[in-house]
Amino acid sequence: MRSRQSIPEMFATFLQFEAERFNGWVYDAKLRRNMQNLLLKISHTNTSENFWAVYWHKVWQTQPNSLALGHLSAYLQETCYWAVNKTIPQFASIHSNLADCFQIAIAQVPKILKGCDPEQKASLKSYSHVAFANIIRDALRQQQEIDYANDWALLLKLSRKRLVEALQSAGLSDETIGRYLLAWKCFSDGYILSKSPNARKLQRPDDQTWEIIAQFYNRDRLTQLNPPAPESSPQSLEKWLILCAKYARAYLYPAISSLNAPKVGQAESELQDDLPDNSEHDSLLENLIAVEEAETQKNQQQEIHNLLTNTLVNLPARSQELLQLYYQQGLTQQQIAQTLEIQQYQVSRQLTKARESLLLAITKWSQQTVHISVTSNVVKHISAVLEEWLQHYFANVLNHASKE
Structure with missing residues (x-):
């Protein structure tokens, strides 16, 4: 990776990935203009990267929605990249996407800025390197836990609140969510009742257990669903529960979208462009x-x-x-x-x-x-x-x- 040299480049460029590899630095036009304007106004004796890191951190503390967040996000791109690149090999069992893991970590810049004081002993770079590594490590552990659990173990582990959030995030109607939640509750009740005390691993329910689950559902649908839903077969309930597990996995470990991705229908504009500019020029x-x-x-x-x-x-x-x-x-x-x-x-x-x-x-x-x-x-x-x-x-x- 080519390291950035100039101050405008350090505080106004973002990593570009191609096929999971570093593919260069890309300027953000708004951040570049802002840095160039400020460099003309501020004394040339104060042009070290640490000076600008402290400067933008102070601005961010008083104006969290200003361009300061964009400049600091740009500044920490290299630090984030190397922290992620070093952490991923520790989880050999997970086939992690470098670009996605980078986006997971860089999205936490506001949280990192809140916990760091670059005027103290630790510089913003050294503090954020440790923080980025912890963030991606926690995310990969969660992914590992989700990946290792089969659908039935995941469903039994889920709380009702998390499942509701997952189904809502998937865009399902209230009526469908109601049916799926009742199916999940009946599955939990039926599975626990029929589980052998000697069983060591959570597996797909057997046919007898599915019949019990269906009986619970068809009994409770009349009183717990509004309006009451028609009867459902064990096969339909199994299909619903597999979908619940799918939506839960997608919600608990979602796909990552870059802030530097083009807007829909606007190939030359990025989501980062919507950062409000509160500087008075x-x-x-x-x-x-x-x-x-x-x-x-x-x-x-x-x-x-x-x-x-x-x-x-x-x-x-x-x-x-x-x-x-x-x-x-x-x-x-x-x-x-x-x-x-x-x-x-x-x-x-x-x-x-x-x-x-x-x-x-x-x-x-x-x-x-x-x-x-x-x-x-x-x-x-x-x-x-x-x-x-x-x-x-x-x-x-x-x-x-x-x-x-």
């Missing part, structure tokens, strides 16, 4: 960048609007009717229940289910398009945005109808 170049960012944000907002509109029109007719009565006509749940001659709890449940379908659509879009990690805070923010969108959407529908 008045140059024409900076203004042009701001215009480009505003245009990108506008395009994303339009994508979200189109996504939610399409999802909304594909909801069941009753769900659309409830949303229209609630948001467009401003009726309370009690008033809706009286209008439709149903119970209020049914209105509440169906409204919640409709909102969850829309929330799931926009959450998946955020993961797949802008690669936002879904946390509880992110979900709360998306829920607030969705609520505002619903009010705005149905207000526009009402205004349009009144004009006609």
Whole structure:
């Protein structure tokens, strides 16, 4: 690997992989412009890499969403590469992808920056080298544990919360998730009851155990599923549980997407380009960048609007009717229940289910398009945005109808 020499290169270039090998350094245009502008303004006596590492770390501490994160991510590319390259051979039983492991580690830069003070004894590079090695070691241990477990052992080990998260991440409907969760519970109960005390390894249930599992499912489906699902055979239940294991593996050890990957439909733009620039410059170049960012944000907002509109029109007719009565006509749940001659709890449940379908659509879009990690805070923010969108959407529908 060719080491980077100049300061702009150290703080504005990213590793490029090809066939699992280092294939050179690629400049990020925005980071390069920012470094060049600052090098012209700051004294040339302060051009050591350690000076800039400390400088950008201080900026990041006060402005975590600024370009400082991009510069520090670029700076730590080599350190991350060598830490990963050294750690992977320790797990000879795992056929690890170097590029994927690199992305797992480099994604934790914010966490590393939070734990390091480069002005103390340990430099940012030496601290991050140890941190990157620990991160990828933990990830490979988790992968090893998942790979060694067969489908049935994995399903028995899973918590209900983790399985729900995996099924939701796969984009399954609430009704399907309900059936799969009941099948998983019946599998756990039936397997434990029928397991021989002398058995040392978790294997596929035998035919007699599958019959017990099917009996549990067909008994509980009437009381635990809403609406009750039809009866299922042992073969169908086995197929569902194999899918559950597949979704769980994909969720627990997902494929890695690079922040430097091209945007969908925009081959010359990268996800890294969306890092907001909070530095205060008045140059024409900076203004042009701001215009480009505003245009990108506008395009994303339009994508979200189109996504939610399409999802909304594909909801069941009753769900659309409830949303229209609630948001467009401003009726309370009690008033809706009286209008439709149903119970209020049914209105509440169906409204919640409709909102969850829309929330799931926009959450998946955020993961797949802008690669936002879904946390509880992110979900709360998306829920607030969705609520505002619903009010705005149905207000526009009402205004349009009144004009006609």
